[in-house]
Amino acid sequence: MSKILCFLLILIFLTGCFPFKDSGNTENTTEDNTLALYNWKEYTDLSVLKDFEKETGIKIILYEYETTPMMVGDVRANPGKYDVIIMEGYIVPSMKDLKLIEKLDLNKIQNYKNVKKELIEKPIYDHQGKYSVPHLWGGTKGLVYNDKFVKEHIDSWKVLWDKKYRNKIALMDEPRNLLIPLLKISGYSLNTKEPNELKIAEKNALLLKKNGVILGDTLGNIEKVMSGEIWIAQAFNGDVFYKAGHRKDIKFVLPVEGSDISCDYTCLSCDSKNKEGAYKFINYLLRPDISAKFANNFFYVSPVFGAEKYIDKKILNNPVVYPPADRMKKGEAFMDIGDIENEYNRIFDLMRDK
DSSP: OOHHHHHHHHGGGGOOOEEOOOSSOOTTOOGGGEEEEEEETTOOOHHHHHHHHHHHOOEEEEEEESSHHHHHHHHHHSTTSOSEEEEEGGGHHHHHHTTOBOOOOGGGOGGGGGBOHHHHHSOSSTTBTTTBEEEEEEEOEEEEEETTTOOSOOOSGGGGGOGGGTTSEEEESSHHHHHHHHHHTTTOOTTOOOHHHHHHHHHHHHHHHHTTOEEEOHHHHHHHHHHTSOSEEEEEHHHHHHHHTTOTTEEEEOOTTOOBOEEEEEEEBTTOSOHHHHHHHHHHHTSHHHHHHHHHHHOOBOOBTTGGGGSOHHHHTOTTTSOOHHHHTTOBOOOOOGGGHHHHHHHHHHHHOO
């Protein structure tokens, strides 16, 4: 059993879920006309849920989670509670191994044909179309900076080690994300298991620590760059557009060395009490007009062909949300790296220690 599975099982009894129930009368409902959806906190368009109910008569109860371990622990501890679960792609294999999601019947998801050709021919993960269908993709982490203070053109992670930016830089406060520049600056994979490569990443970390790097969450990093408290920071591309899309002095770049590329997927719970309704909703999310609503609200790329017709042109034409193709080609998806994740965590802890 991989380290991530062991870790997630330990968290089962340490995590919980705080449900948000969509407004409306839920009296006299039955299993046949209710559906439980579990998604990232604040990443659900509630109008979609209301429209689905109007079209099908199925009432959706929305539950939200803040972290992947929280989601896994809660699903494991509460069999039968959820029908449809949206999650980051790298955790889907572990969910399958834990028997928390089941294999999909694509005959019941006719809109799967709408998934973009490039994702069908070269899916990010091999579980796509088997245990999952794509929901939103294109999320990546690069550098946001304030050009009131940073006058040079930035296109590389190397700038983080530049002494003239000492105490004015920030990375994300999470091991796998923090390791992105530490590995990519040396040309290594984000999923490396090679001890020698991780030793070099550690050296990179210690040098960066000397340069006064601070750690924070993506939104906090962006806000500090906007205020001028720090000048350069690691952040999600969609979050930069969301927080600072109106600021001409706030720039975002995807470094030439590459970064991560994430995709959220929709899955069917093994213990779903309303599988027929679940399939209807999964199919519904793959409609171009519905997928576009999520792209418009949360600034990530729709995986659905034809969604562009409904997406705000300011989003479609923005290089922050849609980075250049040559940069995106260098993106990697996070994978389960097993026991070697201990090394990633150790390097992360070195950066956090004062």
